[in-house]
Amino acid sequence: xxxxxxxxxxxxxxxxxxxxxxxxxxxxxxxxxxxxxxxxxxxxxxxxxxxxxxxxxxxxxxxxxxxxxxxxxxxxxxxxxxxxxxxxxxxxxxxxxxxxxxxxxxxxxxxxxxxxxxxxxxxxxxxxxxxxxxxxxxxxxxx
Amino acid sequence: xxxxxxxxxxxxxxxxxxxxxxxxxxxxxxxxxxxxxxxxxxxxxxxxxxxxxxxxxxxxxxxxxxxxxxxxxxxxxxxxxxxxxxxxxxxxxxxxxxxxxxxxxxxxxxxxxxxxxxxxxxxxxxxxxxxxxxxxxxxxxxxxxxxxxxxxxxxxxxxxxxxxxxxxxxxxxxxxxxxxxxxxxxxxxxx
Numbered sequence: 238x239x240x241x242x243x244x245x246x247x248x249x250x251x252x253x254x255x256x257x258x259x260x261x262x263x264x265x266x267x268x269x270x271x272x273x274x275x276x277x278x279x280x281x282x283x284x285x286x287x288x289x290x291x292x293x294x295x296x297x298x299x300x301x302x303x304x305x306x307x308x309x310x311x312x313x314x315x316x317x318x319x320x321x322x323x324x325x326x327x328x329x330x331x332x333x334x335x336x337x338x339x340x341x342x343x344x345x346x347x348x349x350x351x352x353x354x355x356x357x358x359x360x361x362x363x364x365x366x367x368x369x370x371x372x373x374x375x376x377x378x379x380x
Numbered sequence: 381x382x383x384x385x386x387x388x389x390x391x392x393x394x395x396x397x398x399x400x401x402x403x404x405x406x407x408x409x410x411x412x413x414x415x416x417x418x419x420x421x422x423x424x425x426x427x428x429x430x431x432x433x434x435x436x437x438x439x440x441x442x443x444x445x446x447x448x449x450x451x452x453x454x455x456x457x458x459x460x461x462x463x464x465x466x467x468x469x470x471x472x473x474x475x476x477x478x479x480x481x482x483x484x485x486x487x488x489x490x491x492x493x494x495x496x497x498x499x500x501x502x503x504x505x506x507x508x509x510x511x512x513x514x515x516x517x518x519x520x521x522x523x524x525x526x527x528x529x530x531x532x533x534x535x536x537x538x539x540x541x542x543x544x545x546x547x548x549x550x551x552x553x554x555x556x557x558x559x560x561x562x563x564x565x566x567x568x569x570x571x
Contacts, residue, residue, distance in 0.1 A: 246555070249554070249555045249558035249559055249562075250551055250554065250555050253529055253530075253554050253555075253558065255529070255536050255551055255554060280562060281558055281562065284558060284561055284562060284565075285558070287507050287511045288511060288515070288526055288530035288531065289530045289531065290508070291511060291512055291530075291531060292508055293531075294424060294427050294433075296419045296423035296440070297433075297437060300419060300423065300437060300441075301412065301416045301419055304415050304440065304441050304444050305408070305411065305415055307441055307444070307445060308408075308411050308412075308444055308445065308448050309408055309411075311445050311448045312408070312411075315448075
């Protein structure tokens with residue numbers, strides 16, 4: 238590839254300010270002796286300046302408010318999920334502690350009955366929580 | 381020379397916001413402030429990429445929701461701009477890949493020679509409208525590279541980080557994007 242061709246490939250990047258010092262020097266040295274490359278470089282410079290000055294389309298007036306509302310709802314949801322997880326862990330430990338207490342005071346059978354009821358009610362609670370979570374996921378995916 | 385005016389250092393680059401710590405604590409006022417601070421840049425970025433106001437609006441909101449969910453992963457020693465735009469890039473690319481007729485990168489063209497006069501004449505007129513229209517016809521990844529470089533004033537490394545691509549790929553996209561724009565504008569004048 239001739240010098241002219243290899244420099245020509247650098248002209249757009251020169252106008253974009255994306256060449257390193259050595260490449261930039263090469264372009265400038267060549268452009269001083271080559272009218273075609275100088276003209277092309279000027280074209281790219283005009284183009285670059287035009288792109289930098291393109292008018293910005295204004296965002297919708299209520300975009301920030303709508304986004305802030307969504308973000309606040311998401312924050313609430315995350316806090317709710319955290320609290321629910323903490324409550325579930327607390328309930329699990331509480332059930333085990335009561336079971337252990339019953340076993341000591343009333344014997345194994347009383348403890349087993351307690352654990353069985355606790356298991357059934359926790360399964361129902363888990364199913365309800367999963368159904369709610371699935372519904373929230375569906376709502377979020379439609380945003 | 382004219383091109384010196386277009387070279388980087390003078391481009392307006394927003395400083396990383398000082399409220400990152402408040403953002404991390406999910407302070408609603410800080411979140412709203414950040415959304416307001418970035419609304420013009422982020423909305424413009426989406427609009428250039430998806431070319432549709434309603435979709436840009438959706439992506440804008442999705443991006444901020446993602447910010448709320450992922451803020452704990454943000455490394456505050458790095459630029460918030462770059463992190464935010466990387467999230468925006470992912471959201472936009474997910475959407476664009478699902479569009480059946482969207483060209484992300486492939487573009488065939490040959491550089492026209494000897495069209496400098498025609499080019500200058502076109503740009504001297506309705507520059508912004510012509511440029512915006514020509515840019516809208518470019519493949520999405522070229523549009524993205526050009527808007528990040530020229531409208532957001534990002535450096536090569538920042539664009540590479542936002543788009544998760546090597547520096548050479550960013551350079552190639554900017555170069556091909558500018559060459560394609562030049563070609564389109566010259567063609568328009570011929571027509």
